[in-house]
Amino acid sequence: MASISLELDQLLHQLGQVGKKLSDIGAAEGAAGNLSICFRETLNITTCFPNVQTIELPVPAPDLAGATLIVTGSGRRLREIIEAPTANLACIVVEDGGRIGKMFTSPDCQFKRVTSEFNSHLAVHHD
Numbered sequence: 001m002a003s004i005s006l007e008l009d010q011l012l013h014q015l016g017q018v019g020k021k022l023s024d025i026g027a028a029e030g031a032a033g034n035l036s037i038c039f040r041e042t043l044n045i046t047t048c049f050p051n052v053q054t055i056e057l058p059v060p061a062p063d064l065a066g067a068t069l070i071v072t073g074s075g076r077r078l079r080e081i082i083e084a085p086t087a088n089l090a091c092i093v094v095e096d097g098g099r100i101g102k103m104f105t106s107p108d109c110q111f112k113r114v115t116s117e118f119n120s121h122l123a124v125h126h127d
Contacts, residue, residue: 008043011070015089016082019072023079034072034115035081038125043068045091049104055092058119062098063126069094069101071118073111090114 015035022028045068046052069092072081076088086106092114093102103114115121 008045008048011037012048012085012089015070016085019078019081028078033078034117035078036069036071036121038064039068040066045104048086049091049106051105051107051109052102055101055103057094057099057101057122059122060098061094061122061126064094064122065096065098067094067125068092069121069125071114071121073109074113074115076111084108
């Protein structure tokens with residue numbers, strides 16, 4: 001169990017590094033830009049992201065059922081992920097049927113929904 005949690009910590013740190021690099025090279029002005037990664041393996045996300053709510057996915061993604069996506073929040077700055085990953089990211093577990101998901105966030109979450117481009121992220125991860 002500890003290795004799974006450590007794995008999540010490493011993933012969050014790596015997303016933070018990517019966000020910082022994109023910001024450093026001028027590829028993400030202000031709140032522009034967003035990131036996501038998709039995992040088929042089970043991750044212990046509730047230690048970092050204990051709050052959960054059911055959300056409707058912007059497009060059906062039945063082939064992603066059971067997958068976990070770590071996604072940037074709407075309006076968040078990529079350069080801020082490295083300093084406060086749980087405030088800027090959410091984990092979404094796609095439910096059976098691919099029409100809804102469980103969105104896990106942290107108590108320090110700084111957004112109400114994930115990126116408005118989440119439909120594109122779903123399509124890319126499906127492909």
